[in-house]
Amino acid sequence: xxxxxxxxxxxxxxxxxxxxxxxxxxxxxxxxxxxxxxxxxxxxxxxxxxxxxxxxxxxxxxxxxxxxxxxxxxxxxxxxxxxxxxxxxxxxxxxxxxxxxxxxxxxxxxxxxxxxxxxxxxxxxxxxxxxxxxxxxxxxxxxxxxxxxxxxxxxxxxxxxxxxxxxxxxxxxxxxxxxxxxxxxxxxxxxxxxxxxxxxxxxxxxxxxxxxxxxxxxxxxxxxxxxxxxxxxxxxxxxxxxxxxxxxxxxxxxxxx
Numbered sequence: 001x002x003x004x005x006x007x008x009x010x011x012x013x014x015x016x017x018x019x020x021x022x023x024x025x026x027x028x029x030x031x032x033x034x035x036x037x038x039x040x041x042x043x044x045x046x047x048x049x050x051x052x053x054x055x056x057x058x059x060x061x062x063x064x065x066x067x068x069x070x071x072x073x074x075x076x077x078x079x080x081x082x083x084x085x086x087x088x089x090x091x092x093x094x095x096x097x098x099x100x101x102x103x104x105x106x107x108x109x110x111x112x113x114x115x116x117x118x119x120x121x122x123x124x125x126x127x128x129x130x131x132x133x134x135x136x137x138x139x140x141x142x143x144x145x146x147x148x149x150x151x152x153x154x155x156x157x158x159x160x161x162x163x164x165x166x167x168x169x170x171x172x173x174x175x176x177x178x179x180x181x182x183x184x185x186x187x188x189x190x191x192x193x194x195x196x197x198x199x200x201x202x203x204x205x206x207x208x209x210x211x212x213x214x215x216x217x218x219x220x221x222x223x224x225x226x227x228x229x230x231x232x233x234x235x236x237x238x239x240x241x242x243x244x245x246x247x248x249x250x251x252x253x254x255x256x257x
Contacts, residue, residue: 016059028059117150137166157244196226198224
């Protein structure tokens with residue numbers, strides 16, 4: 001059960017700088033955003049009622065509502081009629097943009113159930129660019145794994161993975177509805193995954209992506225391209241991932257030093 005917000009008290013009003021050039025509503029949205037991204041306010045967390053929260057902050061309800069609307073537009077908060085304002089369950093923590101972790105690992109770390117629907121598992125001749133990136137030996141086939149990730153019944157990601165079968169022979173026999181790809185490579189095949197190169201961009205949803213993610217055709221989606229290497233630098237996996245950006249956002253923290 002979601003618990004009411006206890007993270008902002010009357011002392012929170014002192015956190016606002018009424019002489020700063022940034023507007024009060026921006027300061028409030030920044031403060032709430034920091035609590036969400038840091039995990040202080042986890043998914044399903046319920047905020048105090050607007051009148052009480054506005055009183056705690058020493059601002060008008062209009063100023064508070066403007067701050068909340070900013071975060072609702074960003075997908076960090078959602079309002080449920082008659083129940084209140086909650087932290088969304090589809091915020092992806094910074095790990096996916098900062099370290100080599102998977103969507104399933106990131107959601108598991110947040111205590112969020114992630115379901116997998118396997119669309120296909122087959123051995124195929126690698127597309128030209130995939131074969132080149134993975135340095136697939138001449139004549140070898142690769143595993144092509146297509147899956148949809150969902151949470152609370154909402155599809156959030158479509159994944160196309162290609163894996164070198166010379167490094168993981170028989171991997172096509174794995175039940176990927178219950179086993180993760182990286183877990184299988186590391187556990188069943190004793191491969192040590194080392195690094196990956198990830199590229200993020202925006203794309204218009206193709207017919208396949210729109211159907212899988214239940215979004216309108218040509219709707220904007222976030223696209224992630226990944227090339228994964230073993231600890232010795234040998235490429236082992238290539239993936240295309242399309243993310244429903246209306247349900248999930250990738251957040252990252254950056255340090256100057």
